[in-house]
Amino acid sequence: MSERFTGSFTQQEPIPDEGIAAALDVLRSGRLHRYNVAEGEAGEAALLEQEFAAQVGARYCLAVASGGYALGCALRAVGVQPGEPVLTNAFTLAPVPGAIASVGAVPVFVGVTEGLVIDLDDLAAKAGQARVLMLSHMRGHLCDMDRLMAICDAAGITVIEDCAHTMGAVWDGVPSGRHGAVGCYSMQTYKHVNSGEGGLLVTDDEALAARAVMLSGSYMLYERHLAAPRPEVFETIKFDTPNVSGRMDNLRAAILRPQLRALEGQVTRWNDRYRVVEEGLRDTPGLRVVDRDPRGRFVGSSIQFLLLDWAPEAVQEALRRCAARGVELKWFGGSEPVGFTSRYDSWRYAPSQPMPSTDRVLRGIVDMRLPLTFSLDDCALIARIIRAEIGAVFQGAAP
Numbered sequence: 261m262s263e264r265f266t267g268s269f270t271q272q273e274p275i276p277d278e279g280i281a282a283a284l285d286v287l288r289s290g291r292l293h294r295y296n297v298a299e300g301e302a303g304e305a306a307l308l309e310q311e312f313a314a315q316v317g318a319r320y321c322l323a324v325a326s327g328g329y330a331l332g333c334a335l336r337a338v339g340v341q342p343g344e345p346v347l348t349n350a351f352t353l354a355p356v357p358g359a360i361a362s363v364g365a366v367p368v369f370v371g372v373t374e375g376l377v378i379d380l381d382d383l384a385a386k387a388g389q390a391r392v393l394m395l396s397h398m399r400g401h402l403c404d405m406d407r408l409m410a411i412c413d414a415a416g417i418t419v420i421e422d423c424a425h426t427m428g429a430v431w432d433g434v435p436s437g438r439h440g441a442v443g444c445y446s447m448q449t450y451k452h453v454n455s456g457e458g459g460l461l462v463t464d465d466e467a468l469a470a471r472a473v474m475l476s477g478s479y480m481l482y483e484r485h486l487a488a489p490r491p492e493v494f495e496t497i498k499f500d501t502p503n504v505s506g507r508m509d510n511l512r513a514a515i516l517r518p519q520l521r522a523l524e525g526q527v528t529r530w531n532d533r534y535r536v537v538e539e540g541l542r543d544t545p546g547l548r549v550v551d552r553d554p555r556g557r558f559v560g561s562s563i564q565f566l567l568l569d570w571a572p573e574a575v576q577e578a579l580r581r582c583a584a585r586g587v588e589l590k591w592f593g594g595s596e597p598v599g600f601t602s603r604y605d606s607w608r609y610a611p612s613q614p615m616p617s618t619d620r621v622l623r624g625i626v627d628m629r630l631p632l633t634f635s636l637d638d639c640a641l642i643a644r645i646i647r648a649e650i651g652a653v654f655q656g657a658a659p
């Protein structure tokens with residue numbers, strides 16, 4: 261009898277007791293809106309911002325309704341105009357080009373390497389085409405951030421980092437989100453901290469931070485923020501910055517604060533699981549493990565591998581066989597987006613030219629979630645199943 265995995269790839273851990281207790285306090289108080297605070301009370305949203313700013317070493321932090329909102333807010337705050345080109349990754353998920361489209365701007369896609377990071381040669385070639393790069397650290401793969409920043413600084417490009425998959429990751433000692441002008445994070449259920457929905461935006465630029473606070477819908481109550489610029493900075497922008505409401509509330513902030521304090525330990529637990537799967541898959545015939553740059557400390561909340569140059573039918577057969585044994589894999593090479601997978605040519609509102617080497621990589625990417633509810637034994641079992649099924653299809657059916 262062949263082994264079968266019976267766990268759920270979408271089951272998260274419960275919210276920690278401390279978060280539940282803090283959430284109940286907010287519920288009992290009735291003061292859920294971030295600016296609805298009692299005399300002398302800071303409020304959970306303001307405290308969350310203060311603590312996250314300290315955690316990543318940023319001067320300013322704003323909590324908002326979602327990661328996608330943070331990205332759109334960052335584009336508005338750096339002054340991106342309708343019709344303006346914005347560089348971004350060809351390998352990312354729909355909220356990234358969606359944020360660009362939400363401000364009427366036009367994505368200009370930059371290719372992906374076999375290491376699943378942005379192709380820096382392609383970026384250098386396209387650097388003259390835009391003044392903003394929305395860099396997606398897709399699935400936690402960190403590119404050579406030193407070279408990326410050198411390219412962007414030389415070309416005068418403002419970098420907005422999409423850290424939806426890199427909260428807790430570090431490049432050469434610098435937290436992910438702290439290289440560019442703005443870092444944006446997501447706290448949606450499948451990310452590294454979970455409030456259902458939620459986003460954080462960090463920056464050291466005071467005018468940008470003030471605009472972001474106004475944009476999020478601060479009703480001139482910006483003095484209640486604990487990680488925002490001085491009130492004088494708001495005087496210069498407050499009548500020219502529209503309100504595009506997308507605030508964080510005290511209930512979700514209460515759930516998040518204890519999770520952020522526990523993040524380091526969670527990163528270790530994710531990476532322990534990742535390494536077990538990675539080791540189990542290494543040297544599988546036909547399958548390429550994606551090696552990580554040792555200068556980056558990633559968060560292994562998902563794992564990707566490549567079935568490079570496989571025929572589409574063979575990939576589908578391998579995925580079907582894995583699914584029959586309880587292992588859910590997602591493929592970026594399908595002709596249409598399914599669930600969370602999509603790629604640059606799926607976003608038909610955004611013009612794109614074919615990118616042959618990127619297409620080759622995208623057609624080979626297989627993706628799997630690694631929730632913390634999996635034990636290390638579960639991870640070893642999952643790797644054994646993938647190894648057996650992919651190896652069997654490769655030896656029998658793949659070119």
Ligand SMILES: Cc1ncc(COP(=O)(O)O)c(C=O)c1O
Nearest residue numbers: 326327328353355422424446448
């Ligand atoms: C790469 C990437 N960027 C941004 C986001 C946006 O986050 P949110 O769902 O919080 O809007 C997501 C969410 O799935 C994502 O995967």
